[in-house]
Amino acid sequence: MQGEKNTNTSSDIDLLVERAIDGDANAFGRLYDMHVDRVYRHVYYRVGNVADAEDLTQQVFIKAWQAIHRYKKTASPFLAWLIKISHNLVIDFYRSNKAKTYIDFDMVASELGSSPEHLAEMHFDQQQIRRAILELPRGKQQVVLMRFIEGFSYPEIASSLGKSEGAVRVILHRALARLRKILEKVKQ
């Protein structure tokens, strides 16, 4: 399972999740211990500062506890479910903080016709790429982040989002095409 980068087996986690669903606070505390670093890292990547990342990470686990009774085991790991909650909270966070809005549709609206050669010469630093990813519409953004930043497999992403693997590949293709346009615009 690519999504769980820790030493805990998925069956340990499944057991803790079952106990948490039954109302076992200590089991949920263990799940927090296991996943807080990954959730924080994901949120930090999206918001870029410690204060907001800490605040949102805390909210992710409170939301997760409130919704744990609705959690259904799928092919995706428990972490994918937490990342999905994080994604939604970050979207809400940006919506309620207009000064921090990152979606700028004007920027990607124009059609550009750069050659592949031109692209090949381009150097993208990670900050530019991060900013470009954060400008993607939320569905595309979620797939790019889950695949490239969180390292989830296609079946895991598909299961987590309730889509087919084919649909996830299509979204990824479109997302990369959109990223290309954004990055070209930045370079101009």
Added chain:
Amino acid sequence: MKRIEDILSQCIDDIKAGNTSLEDCLGRYPAVRRELEPLLRIALNIQEPPDIRPSAAFKIRARVSLMEHIRASQAMKEARRPIFQIGIRQAWYSGWLKAATIIITVVLAISGVGTGTAYASQGSLPGDVLYPVKLGTEQVQRRLTADDVSRVNLELGFTDTRLKEMEEVVEKNPEEIPVAVTGYEKNLNLAIAMAEQTKNEGVQANLQERIALVISSQLSMLDELEDGVPDEVEEAISNAKDVAISGHIKALQGLAKKNPVKAAEINMKTMQGRLNRAEVESERGNVREMERTLQHFQRLRRFGEEISEDTRRRGYDTRAIDELNARATAGQMQILGAIYGNAPEGTKGAVEEAMGASVEGHEQAVKGLRQQGSLDDIPEEPLLPDEIPDDIKDKILNHEPDRPINGSGEPGNGSGEPGNGPGDSGNGKH
């Protein structure tokens, strides 16, 4: 022939795993090379971020806070569980005399029906033979509950019970859903009325805040329930949401008299939730639900204006409320723009009306802030999304909607009460 998206995914995986090179992969697919190369280069440039970790102090602090939240919510849930769900054994722990009193009273109340029947009735649903017994035991619990706080909590617990009944009855006996919806409305009205009767103003405000927050979370539950029901049942669940919105407004009207800023904040959060829901429904192509949810948004937005107006009339400072309303506009417009893009022709009028409500709210807030010399950086005229054609933008900004604002299926009265009836979404504009 393989599709480009499959080729792209395969190449990314193979290159990242070291099984092939970029050139080899491009060489394998000359027909799509021109499109493939830039996309592959971008994908391969995306690197996992450095291993950023939260501080140990934060992790401990957040864990303690999380555990406190969990324990508090469990205690609250326990307190709200109807006595017969707790069971007789636990009732003995809290005092055998009290438990015995309850049992005897229940027996008397349901005259001739045994306690076993009363207990069994707790799992019954609308349409079941034992359902009236269940309602009878709830009535007894009301009589046995003395203080206002416990009474409100009891009724809120009953509203949760009605929601669970809706959920269960959907599959077993969908024509009985209106019974649960009517019960939900009654319980909500009782909770609001009991909060209003509370003499201590601080306690009253806390209860009204709690009712509004419970309803807000119940709206999300109703959204989820509605997502899973067949079309013919959707209407009944929508009616329950109308009732919930009316109850939410009613509870916040009470709170606004004591703490208008808090009332405005809660209203704003619920409004944001409705807008997000409308966006999701527009993405799904569920036009009817999108329109209804936009109507709820309009009711709440207008209610936000009411809070400000009433507070101003009573001579209080409204800067915080006006600023909250004005600053929310940009974010709301962004979402409404996305909804507009998703909405099929013939339904865009509903989105335009919602934008109209947002514009009106913004203008009122700006007016208030200007009068109080606190406009700061807030734009006087809201910026409408690019998705909206210029002629429509003009109509919205000049308050000239295609459809009359008070037309059929229109958002309800901002001060609508739960007593409007489950089928009544409340008509008319202030």
